Amino acid sequence: MDKRTGLMQVAMRLFIEQGFHGCSVQEMARHAGMATGSFYRYFSSKEELIRQLYRNSMQHICDIVFQHVDLERTCFASYRQMWFNGCQGIQNHADVMLFKDLYERSPFFSAEDRAWTRQKWQPLDDFFQRGIDQGLFRDMPACLLGALSLATVQCVQHEHKFYDFELTDSLKEHMAEASWQAILVSPSSLSGREQ
């Protein structure tokens, strides 16, 4: 594996466990099996590594969430796929999602990041907007539809810090449907479901 990639993986894990300042360049280099100075062959500064980690993580998350999803089709099937994809993120790529969470609450998070990230999620916003326009979803800012539905994946991950539970397939199914109900104009209707 690429040394640079190894460095990023090590760093992400350590940042999550110990915070951005709890993990020094020395420590990262040591964990990645290189000398301190070699770090700067891959990243011009610690901050640059952090910023790149965020971009990579966010890209990774989008890739996961949008995987196998036809965002053009505003229906439950698409949403359900994203929900399951998100759950897969929790289960198989927890680090990436925790890092995103960490970064977005840190002083590293900049206006530029904000714009970049918004753009990454634009397809999802469009998805919600189309649903609104079609009278399927409640009429409110698209971002709030997101907050009420798909964003709860993050809430679920966060709850894991307090409670122990297992994310079974049936639970995922249940929650996917539940969060879908939140944003429908006429809950319980079959609207948007594939019939």
Place this chain on the structure above:
Amino acid sequence: MDKRTGLMQVAMRLFIEQGFHGCSVQEMARHAGMATGSFYRYFSSKEELIRQLYRNSMQHICDIVFQHVDLERTCFASYRQMWFNGCQGIQNHADVMLFKDLYERSPFFSAEDRAWTRQKWQPLDDFFQRGIDQGLFRDMPACLLGALSLATVQCVQHEHKFYDFELTDSLKEHMAEASWQAILVSPSSLSGREQ
């Protein structure tokens, strides 16, 4: 105002803006209008201040959310009140909620904090559990009902970092009802509403 309280307010704001390590004891003391050493008359260490800020913040949030709520009555009215209370938190006490978010993702967050916080939210868990027992709410771990409903208040606050929108009363009403639909066994039913 109490100097200790002033220190905590200053610290909370600076921590949110600059992170735990981005804000030095000297800076906090200066902003609070005292000499560096005086900090230690009020807190035995920077870490102690941080931990106390969390406990205070969490207590504050619980107080806000549970205000005027009859948690014994498992119905929409109670839930709606909590939702509106949460929105009030976003609007009038944003710092407190952002700080909680920051702390829970930091290495300061300990097993002890976890237990303490769980206990603080116990009444809410009971609220959800009763709803489950009554056949009103979907049958899943109570904490996940929380993640699907009330926890979205935090999502809404987080969206504010990316999008500009105004939390009008009608929007709050709309979202309160939307998130309520997510957890109902039979969405759209009037179950649980006061008739």
Place this chain on the structure above:
Amino acid sequence: MDKRTGLMQVAMRLFIEQGFHGCSVQEMARHAGMATGSFYRYFSSKEELIRQLYRNSMQHICDIVFQHVDLERTCFASYRQMWFNGCQGIQNHADVMLFKDLYERSPFFSAEDRAWTRQKWQPLDDFFQRGIDQGLFRDMPACLLGALSLATVQCVQHEHKFYDFELTDSLKEHMAEASWQAILVSPSSLSGREQ
């Protein structure tokens, strides 16, 4: 008891246990049952307290060692009395002797202290010098006779830090005689003993 005296006793004990810098003015005042600021009513500075403690301790030690001793009479009886007095110091006034030891090895110990202390021990130097002049003691600088004989009381106290033993009367008697033999011109002779 005098508050000033109490302060000195507390300070001496704490200095021995924790070193001069291991014990703050705050701590001393607290242990002596007074407010921090009150310390400065009794001593103009921490250093002044330390210096006075040394003078007091040294005076105290001289008083103990010379007690009931007729230094004019250069004989074993006088020496034995001093030895026993020194042992009493070890047993009943350990703090004072340990403090002297501490101070004389610290940077507080000044040329002025040196002169003052020499003067305090002058009677003992004279005692040894007279013995030399009488042909009773070995011919060497009086201070070295002291080092070979009475000073071993301090060595005995220091050994206590490494070994456990009890200073019985018979042991004291034994050591008094032993150390006396070291300085006699003709060891084992009865010279100087009271017959």
Place this chain on the structure above:
Amino acid sequence: MDKRTGLMQVAMRLFIEQGFHGCSVQEMARHAGMATGSFYRYFSSKEELIRQLYRNSMQHICDIVFQHVDLERTCFASYRQMWFNGCQGIQNHADVMLFKDLYERSPFFSAEDRAWTRQKWQPLDDFFQRGIDQGLFRDMPACLLGALSLATVQCVQHEHKFYDFELTDSLKEHMAEASWQAILVSPSSLSGREQ
């Protein structure tokens, strides 16, 4: 010369002159010709340096004192050699002996140090014990025989802080014999001397 060794030498000298707290890490580093932070490449903390200085000093002292001494042979020749070795310590390695003195009276001196040091001097204790068993030395705890005889080397060094005298060979010879007399059962006898 090794930078680490240079640091230790500088530190030992400064500690003796200014006490453990009178000499900062910055000062030591500066005197050793390095930046403050570089200190921590060689020692994990100031305290660790201090502890290692003690162990080194004590080892050094033992090496000096026991040099060319056949401790198995309980006789004046062996003792005289140790005495002269000790005097050599005073004259050529004063720092080491003063540091030992300083440390053993400081709060750094621990139970572990005590045990370690006792073990280092075990050969000397055995020397004295054998002399007791042979009826050569006075019957008292071996450590006290040490306090009455060889330990006076330290007393002599301490007297140097108060009095000026020169340690001539004849003086050393004189004192070696004198301190030997102190511990003999029958002073003045030729017992133990090589005939």
Place this chain on the structure above:
DNA sequence: GATGAATGAGGCTTCATTCAT
């Protein structure tokens, strides 16, 4: 290219001393 010793600014904390009450 890789190394890791070296740098020194900056952070947390302590503490002797002052002074308003």
Place this chain on the structure above:
DNA sequence: TATGAATGAAGCCTCATTCAT
């Protein structure tokens, strides 16, 4: 007179970054 809050200099230590080898 007694108090104890307040001060701020100074100490220990960490760490991002540089650079000679």
